[in-house]
Amino acid sequence: MPHEPRSPFTLAAGDTLAAALRNIPLPALEIRILASHTLGLTRVQLITQADRSLTDAEANALKELVRRRLAGEPIAYIVGQREFFGLPFTVTPAVLIPRPETELLVELALERLPPNGRVLDLGTGSGAIAVAIAHQRPDANVTALDASHEALEVARGNAERNHARVSFLHSDWYSALGREIFDVIVANPPYIEKNDPHLAQGDLRFEPVDALTDHADGLSDLATIVAGAGQHLADAGWLLMEHGYDQAQAVRDLLTKQGFGKVQSWRDLADIERVSGGCLKT
Known part of the structure; x- marks a missing residue:
């Protein structure tokens, strides 16, 4: 029996942080990076605040970053940063x-x-x-x-x-x-x-x-x-x-x-x- 085509991910205001992150079709590390960047939360805070609801602005912002990543854009360009030799570096498409x-x-x-x-x-x-x-x-x-x-x-x-x-x-x-x-x-x-x-x-x-x-x-x-x-x-x-x-x-x-x-x-x-x-x- 053929597989059903995968439906697009959904992410909306009112979703809990935990539910929203579970629904994103990306590797766990990439999800954490995008969520931390969008919400201004540390890795630990993503866990401790897992039950809080996303605002409309947060849901839309995270959805847009996920869309860009699903289109293939590098994580470093999306968040504008990459670590090298233990130091933070700003990166742009230039x-x-x-x-x-x-x-x-x-x-x-x-x-x-x-x-x-x-x-x-x-x-x-x-x-x-x-x-x-x-x-x-x-x-x-x-x-x-x-x-x-x-x-x-x-x-x-x-x-x-x-x-x-x-x-x-x-x-x-x-x-x-x-x-x-x-x-x-x-x-x-x-x-x-x-x-x-x-x-x-x-x-x-x-x-x-x-x-x-x-x-x-x-x-x-x-x-x-x-x-x-x-x-x-x-x-x-x-x-x-x-x-x-x-x-x-x-x-x-x-x-x-x-x-x-x-x-x-x-x-x-x-x-x-x-x-x-x-x-x-x-």
Whole structure:
């Protein structure tokens, strides 16, 4: 016997909070995030106030957020926030959503950053990498750049929000840097190939396409970063880059051909080679 089509969820004023949440066809974690954001309640308060009735305004607001999520919009864009490296970051559709695997890039940079060191974050987006480094290392001189004015506005706000000292610069990769030198350069550039079907799936459908793909083979921006790094790295300075799950060998080859030493890749928590880098030979 064929299954009956699932009826749309209903949510109305007068429903108890518990009943309303049970009726939402989303994973439990997403329900808690949307309900907490809409109602201004903590996770504990969602439980202790489970029997209270929703007002008309609350029911309509929650219904709208659930509708957006059911349409595929990322949770981070709906609530305007995502945690990264233990810090809260404002996110908008002008920037990529910070992802847990990128925390590996921050950890590797912190391990290689000398006291009072200089860091450059290329294509900073939300500012997550630069702000996380600056927050952990107040002694560091952190510069972050992006070609998008909208992204830089979000990044500046995140630096202020997290009391992190970061200098921001509007620049297409190294073009506006002059002769500045850094001890560590980090980058999470666009590395998805232009025809990759993932660009039309899941959260990626809503994220800024220019921050996802180089509109080429996925390696062109990585190659540009490697080629220009030598002019902006101190002796024995490190270049560290996030890349796609199947690009580690290609990125190592780019680094080796450009004369970098100690070239290697590091695996994320999913055991995927996620970051590759090398040290400038002196």
